[in-house]
Amino acid sequence: MHFIDLQAQYATLKTDIDAAIHRVLDHGQYIMGPEVKQLETALAERVGAKHCVTVSSGTEALLIALMALDLQPGDEVITTPFTFAATAEVIALLGAKPVFVDIEPDTCNLDPTLVEAAITPKTRAIMPVSLYGQVADMAEINAIAARHRLPVIEDAAQSFGATYRGNHSGHLSTIGCTSFFPSKPLGCYGDGGALFTDDDALAQAAREIRVHGQSARYTHTRVGLGGRMDTLQCAVVLAKLPRFDWELQRRRELGARYHQLLAPLAERHPGFGLLTVRPDRDSVWGQYTVFVPARAKVQAALQAAGIPTAVHYPKPLHHQAAYAAFCCPDCCPHSVAAAARVMSLPMSPDLSEADQDRVVAALADALAGLSTGT
Incomplete structure (x- = not known):
């Protein structure tokens, strides 16, 4: 018995996945090929977001989201300690401080009743995690954030496809970030991820950051990183979407x-x-x-x-x-x-x-x- 049976899934989708991979091999655009935009359009439409920006991993999605929000050293981000390290890792990498708030004991998600007390003058964002596939209480978290004029980043690495009050995980806050790691609900065959937002400026910043801060070729308008999702991985996710x-x-x-x-x-x-x-x-x-x-x-x-x-x-x-x-x-x-x-x-x-x-x-x-x- 498999813990996660990816072999059975591939056997069912083999014809479509193989064809999608070979289309990329035939056109040879391995970086930012047409499948990248196709996937972004399909995913944005699916969750109801204005923008989808595919990136190289769920971790990169979180990091790019924080960079797009201009997180600075010494800033604070409220999050949960009961999560994979990537959630806090990206905060620390930017020189900021993860401020840990406890979970609800029955859902294991961030407890919104504890969030407001953790806000200080240095708080710059709130990052709840949708753990195990269930979204946190985003309405209450968003309400707290609105009172304090803070953005909310949903770490939706485990919950793509879940719904909350009729809306989709990934499109419940300022920015939603997800992962296409193979074991996730929607996975590729390597690393991949995406972020979602309705904010035009944040989306533009994210697109520039993922290509080394370029607004045009060799025009670096901001500090960025190499965070693109490979065309082959986008093709795999596209082939999986119909099922x-x-x-x-x-x-x-x-x-x-x-x-x-x-x-x-x-x-x-x-x-x-x-x-x-x-x-x-x-x-x-x-x-x-x-x-x-x-x-x-x-x-x-x-x-x-x-x-x-x-x-x-x-x-x-x-x-x-x-x-x-x-x-x-x-x-x-x-x-x-x-x-x-x-x-x-x-x-x-x-x-x-x-x-x-x-x-x-x-x-x-x-x-x-x-x-x-x-």
């Missing part, structure tokens, strides 16, 4: 089925629990993640049964050496608690119900073994 709605529906169905099958275990086993999906949004389950007791033992039991698992994430960022100076170790207790208990189960659109039943049965046996000491 994407089916995949999203399948993810939602499998997530709901996991919830239904696992709910009895949450009632029987203390310390085992499910993530909450708020009623005004959905989740595309970039990872299907649960809370487990004695995680190492549970993972070992599942591995013995042939079930792969992963941990997203085993240590919050303020407990990582690179970011420890930005926050005291005792802050963000819900992030610390979640990091000790979260475990992700196999999830992809091509996961079969039979394999899902195997996962649930193995997890039930592992939890029962904890109770009996076996």
Whole structure:
């Protein structure tokens, strides 16, 4: 069993993906070829944004977004410590300070009730993360940001395709950033990403920054970087788009089925629990993640049964050496608690119900073994 079954997806789309790749090989425009603009147009239309700017990775999307907002050394950006390092990494790379705010214990997303108290005269932006495929409470976060005249950057690396109050992840704030890393809901076959905005000036800045700050060839109007998404990767994503709605529906169905099958275990086993999906949004389950007791033992039991698992994430960022100076170790207790208990189960659109039943049965046996000491 695969944790994420990319092979099955490719087998289904092989003819279209191979043809898309060969079209690029035939025309030879490997950098900024026609597929780049085609993908940007398709994605902007999909999420309802005025602009889509494809970039070389989800990390670059966040970095370019902050550069477009002119983040300066000494500035502060409010974000969550319970995320992949890229979220805080891009803030620190620009000499700014990530200000960590704790999560909601049931969704693992940034807790909006704690954001306003973290704002200081140095705050320049708020960066919530749409973790595991579910969007944070963007309406409340945007309202706080509006009161303080701050931009909001949605880190939507795990949630492309998700909706919040009828709107699409990526188009819920000043700038939305996503990733096309292969394991993401919409993935390419390498690194890739995109940012979305309705702001013409920010979009123009992002386009210039991704090509070394050029407004025209060899005309460098700002400091930039090499952040273009390869034409081949854009072609792969374009070939995957026609199946994407089916995949999203399948993810939602499998997530709901996991919830239904696992709910009895949450009632029987203390310390085992499910993530909450708020009623005004959905989740595309970039990872299907649960809370487990004695995680190492549970993972070992599942591995013995042939079930792969992963941990997203085993240590919050303020407990990582690179970011420890930005926050005291005792802050963000819900992030610390979640990091000790979260475990992700196999999830992809091509996961079969039979394999899902195997996962649930193995997890039930592992939890029962904890109770009996076996």
